[in-house]
Amino acid sequence: MRYFYYPGCSMSSSALEYDVSTKAVLGELGAEVVEVEDWTCCGASTAETVSFLLSLVLPARNLALAERMDGDGDFLVGCSACYTNHCKVGEHVKRDPRLLDKINAALSIEHLTYTGKVRVRHLLDVLANDFGPEAIAARVKRSLSALSVAPYYGCQIVRPYGLCDDSEYPTTMDEVLAATGAEVFPYAMKVKCCGGVLMTTKKDVALRLVGGLLQAAKGADCIVTVCPLCQMNLEAYQGDVSRYMGEDLHIPVLYLPQLLGLAFDLPREKLKLERNMASPRPVLDKLA
Amino acid sequence: MTQEILDLTAPTLDRSFLVALAPDEKLRTCIQCGTCTASCASAYAMEYTPRQMWRMVQLGLKEEVLNSKTFWLCSTCYSCSVRCPRGIPLLETIGALKRMAIAERIGPYKESINFYRAFMDVVRRYGRVDELEFMTRYFLSTNIFSIIGYVPLGLAMLMHGKVTIKGGLRMAPRLVGISGAGRLDALFRKVEELEAEQ
Known part of the structure; x- marks a missing residue:
């Protein structure tokens, strides 16, 4: 293709x-x-x-x-x-x-x-529909069964057009994740907003929104995203968010292809996990 | 919360406000159900909730709406738009509100206006957005001291290779304006011409 x-x-x-x-x-x-x-x-x-x-x-x-x-x-x-x-x-x-x-x-x-x-x-549409969970499962060299993963879809992939999934309760990423052997964390906030550009223009509001997203992911080993702005808001402000919410909300956040790359056992330089701002160490330790 | 009393007999009511914002006039069909407010992630921080704001637009309370922060707090998540039982394109109307506030230089929310302006300046000039340059322009245009709150983030980004010192040095001459014509100048100008024709 x-x-x-x-x-x-x-x-x-x-x-x-x-x-x-x-x-x-x-x-x-x-x-x-x-x-x-x-x-x-x-x-x-x-x-x-x-x-x-x-x-x-x-x-x-x-x-x-x-x-x-x-x-x-x-x-x-x-x-x-x-x-x-x-x-x-x-x-x-x-x-x-x-x-x-x-x-x-x-x-x-x-x-x-x-x-x-x-x-x-x-990308998510292509992974889920052009290739699909079976093709993905066939490439898995290292099962992620030790991990519980919260799928975060965010807004603009499902809204307003919802061309590749349901706008209220999407499931395509859940299926892709399940194909790696990972447990899909039941994530109630999967389509709630991360605040987008408000993190720069109205930081207090965005910290509260991200706070809600991180709180709901407690119990998961990591959150997975499919958007650079969602990723940045979820991973780069975890210290600020924890102080704002009054509880420790640190958690690894990975891009979906980074997590798939771990399951496919791709070379580390192709995943660039050292660039993630919330340390992915706990995830790597669990897979070791 | 005390309820603000709005004077609906005031001579400042602008009955053309709604049509100027939403020429298809679908907004007139709003039934005030409040689904937009219930769906809005940042409604709690607004002085008028989305539902209240749409009613104010219908009534022609232009000054009050444009001077509020309600629409600047929209994070463009599209929840209100997909859930509106009337199918009103609410987010497009929010976009029109932002355009009107910027064009008429109304609104005390300079940080949002400066953010959007700095972003589009960079797009026009280079075609692509260098995030470091854009953020620097934004902070310079707003309150230079506000940058202090973002210093830890900047350092962390530097550590993770997300911004580079080299990029910072490359940016310096551009910030003081030593750099030729913009990459998308012609396209931006053409769009301006086409919009002026209408």
Whole structure:
């Protein structure tokens, strides 16, 4: 299977470990991953505060670049915010076809055309549906049965479009995790918000939201995420959150492909666990 | 909590507020059920809950809404939008509120406005976002002392290789403006032109 891969800004810098482990796991599963040439930022949740049209043109530019590439393939995204933004273009054009002309009028300045022929897919969707739990189980060299893992989906992978799972009670990641032999921790907060950008603009509010997420994961060995912003909010502020909530809430947080990489016994340099800000040591000790 | 009394006979009511925000006028069909508020992760920190704010928009209380922090506390989790029994695109309307507040320079919540502005400046200039540069621009534009609270995080990120000293040095000349035309200038300008035509 072939994918036009859009890493996005975070996965090219602070979340490089997500990028590297994603490519390693997909490679192990036999996928062909080709990076979209000359991609630019999707606008995050920010472009629409400047201009609605710009919030569609920025992701449409990347999709147009993928349409221009050789061969067939889906547009693969690892970051949930990038995923929603790229899905948003097609959804809005469906609702109001006149937008297509406007988007293309803007893109003409870069000699690009967007038609909507490339399908946007999230990494989790690809793992669960293109490969599936059986193919994943077949690659497991080291069972994760010693671990209880809390699957954190976050918001934008299931909302607003919910293209690959239920928006209230998703289960695809649970199935992928179960394929590694891990026990799936019953995680009531799996689709509750981590606060997103509020961690920077309104820190107190975000600390409380993350506090709730970490409290509900107590008893699990680690939390698993599929978005760089969720990962950052869950792992980088655990000291602040613990003080704010008045209890110790430290817990390892891994990206899904990092955990799959442990199960596939991939080389450590392909998982880059040393970059995780909440120490993954307890997880590694349990697997030793 | 004391209930604020809003004067619905005031001459400042702006009846065009709702249409300006939500041209499809679906917002008029809001039945005040409160599902949005019950679904909102940050409603507890708002002075008007989402349900109250939507009623205020219907009534034309533009000044009160734009000067509130309610919509700046939205973390774009989309829970209200997917659960609204009327199918009102609430989050898109929040986006329109943010655009209006920024365009009209209303609202005491400078940190949010500066955050969004710094982010889009970096996108326009480089096409991609260098998180270190963006955060530095943001802190410089807000309250330079607020950066102190993030120093431990910055050091931890440095330790884990998430930001680099080299990146910091590379960024310095750009912050003082020694760097050519922006990577996405032409595209941003074209979008501005197209929006002005409407």
